[in-house]
Amino acid sequence: MRGAGFLRKEGESEERITSVATWQDSPYFTGAERAALALVEAVLQPAAHGERVSDELYAEAAEHFEDKALATLMFAIGQVNFFIAVALIAKPVPGRSFNDPWK
Incomplete structure (x- = not known):
């Protein structure tokens, strides 16, 4: 997993990395992280x-983040949504060039 490898390299613990999928029940996240994860979800x-x-939910996130940080979080979530839409449409295949997704 490319993202997990990057997180390990940055010093994130295995507990935090593997518990993202169950963040609601995990003891490894701060209130701000939980608010961000809830917003993404x-x-x-x-x-x-x-x-x-x-x-x-917006008010909860706003309690943890200043305006600029909350705007940054919103734009990051928007970027994720953009790439999800591209993947749903283009159906990229590992190893295939993305320059011409209809080949």
Whole structure:
């Protein structure tokens, strides 16, 4: 896993890396990290009814991050969504050039 390797290189513990998928039950994340993970999860999961990011969730994230940091987090989440959309459309295959995804 490329991301996990980068995190290990940066000194993140195996416990934190492997518990991201179960962050809600994990003791390894701060309140700010939990707010960021909740925001990412809300944005990335389709909502059957209503909005994905509630006012309460936004307020929780805003409690942990100053305006500039919260804006940076929002743009980072937006970039992730952009690349998810590209992957869903182009269906890239490892080893195949992305210059012409329709080959």
